Amino acid sequence: MKEGSKISRREFMMMAGLACTAVLSASSLGSVLKPSIAEAAEKPDVEHINDVLKNMFGSRKIEMAHVKLKTPIIAENGAVVPVTVISDLPMEKDNYVKKIYIFVDENYHPFTASAELSPANGKATLALRIKMRKTSNVRAVVETSTGKLYSAIKAVKVTIGGCGG
Amino acid sequence: MYKNLFKIAVCLAVILSPLMAVHDVWAGGDSASIQEYEQGCTYEEYEKTYLEFYGNSTNEMAEEGNPAELMLDDGKDLYNTVDGSKGKSCASCHGENGEKLVGVAVKYPKYDPAIKGINTVALQINRCRENQMGAKPLKYESYDQLALTLYVKSLSNGMKINVSIDGPARKFYEKGKKFYYTRMGQWNFNCAICHVKYSCKRVRTNLLSPNRRHGDHWPSYRLKWGKTGSMQRRFRGCMKNMRAKPLPYQSEEYRNLELYLTYQSNGLPLEVPGMRM
Amino acid sequence: MPKGIGKIKIRVPRKIKKGAVIPVKALITHPMETGFRKDKKTKKRIPAYYINDVNVYYGNDLITHMEWTIAVSANPFMTFYLKADKAAPLKIVWKDIKGGEYEKTIQINPQ
């Protein structure tokens, strides 16, 4: 009687072991088939928009005015998103827009581009096409020669297409 | 032994059957006459919906400059480049600035007795290269091929599209239309159900466009591709979306379809290169 | 220089009035690789390769300087403005991180 139960327990353990091996081997097979998942997991350093802004502008006040940001509402291809920054601030010799900055909040590195302008530009406007990793706010900051900062923010939806091709 | 082989075969068949279904080419459909759909919306309604939904950025970008314009300049250089065994360039026959080709592209696609079917600008350029220049045909959708097509078509820019479906072309127009209404692929769609019946409806964030202006701007720069491509590349994309097997460039079906769609754009000015989402 | 890199097109209005503020549109072909992308065939990471510095000269003056990152789209296209108050060449110079330098000059002739 005792012996019998012993044997059965041993067999039970063996079966459980077998089952475990099967499960493990199946999952390890899965990982062999999908090595890309592990690779895709390595992410570049991520910077937060607030830190980026702080590094660039310190605690200076950024006013939401004098900047117009034109972007699409929806972009199907995040690799090509048209962006236009327009400011109505003057471009005179001693008072002009010195620099335009473009940021994408949700990109790994939010800082996208900057342009240092001069009165010879006549107009503080810059159009560029930028990459967006995913749906995010796009942000333009304008810095004047007198040291003032102005900004505008717009949301852009980066979507996948409709058809399940 | 054989039993095992049989089992494996059955297993494979079961596993592969969905894949096979994907490759089910636009399964012909019966030859019953086409039941046309009522147009979901007019082009004007579509433009209004488009602006509400996407904003004006694509139009504004096109004004700021279209990357395909760079390609067009290369096309002009290519037009003047001597190639092939006969020592000729396109310009040798058609004039240095393409003056003899002005107004030609708006009549394409058209019936060509030499090929007993529908000829397109892209196909004709390659026929010219082979027959008149003794040069190699350009690979469809390659940079040079698109550039040259773009240049040749641009010579007729602003002129009204005037595609004829009279005479022998009629038969091919009807074939193109039939293709447009043929259910295909795993999704069992046809072109018309999206672009006629449900035009102006949204497939998630894609607004379905009515077919009135599908023929007036190719080759076109597409934001989604980040590249310039032809109308037939779009056909292939749509067929992939339907989970049907795309047909080769300049296949008979695609040439007929190009005729059918360009005819829907008759009367509109040709504007290449286009720019779109 | 790899094929298809550094082709430039600059566009300004055909007729320019003296003192007018005109749009300048410039396009350059460049892959603008982020360094995150992988080659579909070899599965290897494509190293970052992008334009990071753009300078615009009007006559002898550097009038605009831009700093770009990987997040500027491939084949970068930009529009900026210029106060056309003199007849002078307009030169744009793009520099990439591998030392590639691409430039083009057009003449601005306001009337």
Add this chain to the structure above:
Amino acid sequence: MQKERRRNSSRVRTLVFAGLFLLSMVLFTGMVFAGSSVDEGRKICTTRKLGNCVSCHYLPDVESPGNVGPNLVESMKNYTPEDRAIVRQWIVDARKFNPETIMPPFGANKILNQKQIDAIVDYLYSLKKGGK
């Protein structure tokens, strides 16, 4: 003789244990599937490569659903639990109700398997209770 019986009983015991073990495995996995079929259905409906129902239909809590087909929350109000076969048929092959439909025949064209279709039906019925 006694030895023999003993061996037999141990075999029986082994079989019983093995049987219980297998049974529990089956029950366990079965329970997991039953509990998640609504989630599974939702996932199939909102995944582009699977059912992608949301590309044409309104479903709650999904970004920019399409408007080609009817709002499925509204549609489900018309179906009682007894109509399960009808709801299922719409997914398997809607051409039965409307030969000119744009709705892909998910079952007939083997886009989804039977289990996936059942999961969608479960999910659709869950919409009646406010959904997920």
